[in-house]
């Protein structure tokens with residue numbers, strides 16, 4: 001668990017709180033003064049035209065952007081009330097608590113079982129018994145509704161699964177380290193419609209246990225499968241509201257234009 | 265009657281003839297290239313086979329190699345090659361890991377890359393003289409298996425580095441992204457995912473390293489290989505014989521050598537290289553055969 005000098009999280013903290021977040025790739029500013037509160041236990045969708053900074057925001061939330069030495073960030077991001085950019089915060093721990101799912105399923109070239117256990121083995125303190133590991137695997141795979149389909153072939157290569165199953169596995173492998181936030185960057189755009197609705201269903205299943213922020217290009221998906229919706233444009237947050245409200249009566253002109261497909 | 269006809273035109277016929285000639289030409293060149301390789305092997309087998317007896321392989325050389333066997337040369341080559349590998353492989357793999365996984369793309373990295381390519385082109389006699397200065401005298405290994413092995417290692421390092429680096433870079437970047445996003449450190453990513461999936465490239469480097477180490481004469485001549493020895497090496501600071509140098513000696517330096525001896529030595533040398541290659545290729549195919557992603 002994260003050791004931090006801050007007080008334990010009081011109930012009611014946002015899952016992610018961004019304040020005055022600016023981010024530059026070299027000279028190019030990709031995020032402008034982003035203030036955002038992503039609520040706990042809900043599914044929040046993030047929409048906006050290509051290149052508006054959605055992925056950049058997600059990558060700031062698990063500090064993976066820092067790998068690029070030309071990236072500069074100002075402002076703060078808190079996860080459950082803890083500043084993830086605080087000097088004493090370790091980015092390894094941040095990534096453990098903030099899981100990321102990508103557009104293309106990217107299971108590791110290991111067995112299904114080893115994929116699920118990969119995260120815990122990285123952070124593991126000492127060896128777990130085989131039985132503990134089995135429990136972790138079963139629990140994670142049950143949560144992503146994959147257990148019954150793969151329980152007899154856990155030692156098979158993960159890459160032998162279908163794309164839908166791979167994507168579910170990529171979600172499952174985040175769970176054993178007990179993350180609080182799951183970030184998903186267009187998790188369904190490499191999938192066919194059936195697989196898409198299966199993964200959407202799964203995301204809805206996970207709602208409540210995890211706080212989920214999901215980037216999507218699919219308006220119908222955002223509308224169907226999220227509680228709140230964030231609309232971004234050119235590195236700024238334009239509107240953040242309950243999904244139904246945003247789609248029925250958007251407060252901003254740009255939002256309406258985007259939702260109705262007038263640009264983007 | 266129309267004058268429609270599907271028979272080829274004059275120019276077309278000429279083009280067809282040209283094409284046939286060209287194809288024959290290329291085939292001929294390819295065959296020509298195969299002839300020397302085949303001929304060498306055939307001559308070695310025909311001329312060397314009578315000399316290839318169990319006694320030849322297991323007896324000590326006598327009379328400067330004009331009589332007896334090649335046991336000490338054979339064992340010496342194994343010692344030298346193993347030493348070269350033991351030095352070159354860890355250093356080469358470490359350097360490749362640095363260049364592929366840690367180094368940023370800046371002038372230093374580019375300079376190092378150019379240096380590696382150039383190092384591969386340095387003639388082996390230069391390596392030999394470097395080895396004398398660096399290992400025999402400066403490091404005070406003396407003329408020894410260790411000094412000769414290190415010299416061979418320096419000579420083969422570029423090959424090991426380049427082939428390892430290429431195989432590391434063949435591992436898809438998305439795996440690294442996945443690891444980093446799960447909180448793996450760079451080293452955990454390398455150790456658990458990148459290295460296990462680049463075994464075949466590292467093996468290639470190893471094959472090439474072995475082949476050069478077994479075959480080279482110049483780098484070991486001044487650094488640790490001797491003309492004749494009738495005892496097996498006792499450690500890294502011993503001198504030893506080597507097949508390649510022994511071949512040079514029995515072919516050019518010693519008089520009254522029976523005709524089949526140099527051929528038998530050469531045949532042994534080639535068989536050692538081929539069999540080591542065979543083992544490595546076998547493992548490589550096994551590694552490749554597993555579909556990874």
Ligand SMILES: Nc1ncnc2c1ncn2[C@@H]1O[C@H](COP(=O)(O)OP(=O)(O)O)[C@@H](O)[C@H]1O
Nearest residue numbers: 025028030049050051052053054055056057068
């Ligand atoms: N690694 C990077 N280096 C430089 N510029 C980048 C990088 N990643 C993204 N950008 C730029 O930042 C902007 C936002 O990109 P991104 O966050 O990927 O948008 P989105 O996910 O909304 O499509 C784009 O203009 C893009 O060109």
Ligand SMILES: [Mg+2]
Nearest residue numbers: 054055056185
């Ligand atoms: Mg994106």
